[in-house]
Amino acid sequence: MSEYEVKLAQGKDEYLLIHFLKDVSFWLKEKEIDQWGFLAAGGEDDEIREAIRNKQTFLMKKDQRMIATFTLYDLQSEWDIHTWGKLDDQAVYLHRLAVSRLSIGSGIGKIALRCAEEYCKKNGKSILRLDCIENNKKLNQFYLDNGFHLTGVFDEHCKYEKRL
Incomplete structure (x- = not known):
């Protein structure tokens, strides 16, 4: 992982990050996947x-170029409460994991998940949770292949968790 820089996003990264996420969402739309409309x-x-x-x-960079991002919530967001119900346990919620178009298939997504898992462990959390749209078959398989367990489907979103 030494070839990748993983760091917390800062205010100066705001425009770049929003543009990056929108680019990924438009690419998904081109693929007829309504993940982030x-x-x-x-x-x-x-x-x-x-x-x-x-x-x-968090931002992931390689050679000063942004290649991925992810967000981790130690407390449930409104969406998490809507999706999972109100829970008070040792979970971290993963949101907006995105990989650049050029980096898809390179293993960056798996590295990002490992970074999220390390964050959980360092912060005394034992569960990593996420949800994704049910009709994104490749993404659902990606989470299953990386040790996540499907815990249910709610509002057309698959709910996954991984015990660490």
Whole structure:
């Protein structure tokens, strides 16, 4: 992993990060995967900015180029409560894991998941949870291949967790 730089996003990264996520969402739309339609329309811009301010969003770079990002919530967001119900346990919630178009298939997503797992362990958390749209078969398989267990489907979203 030494060839990759993983760091917390800062305010100066805001524009780059929002642009990066929207680019990924448009690419998904081109593939007829409605994963992040709300994000593409600017519906999550404020939440993205807040996650940066709260030091919850990570950037991955290689050769000074952004190749991936992910956000980790130690407490449930409104969406998490909607999806999972109100829970009070040792879980971290993974949001907006995205890999650049050029890096898809290179193993960067798996490395990002390992970084999220390390974050959980360092912070005394024993569960990593996420959800993704049910009709994104490749992404669902990616999570299964990386040790996550499907715990159910709610509102057309598959719910996954991994005990660490």
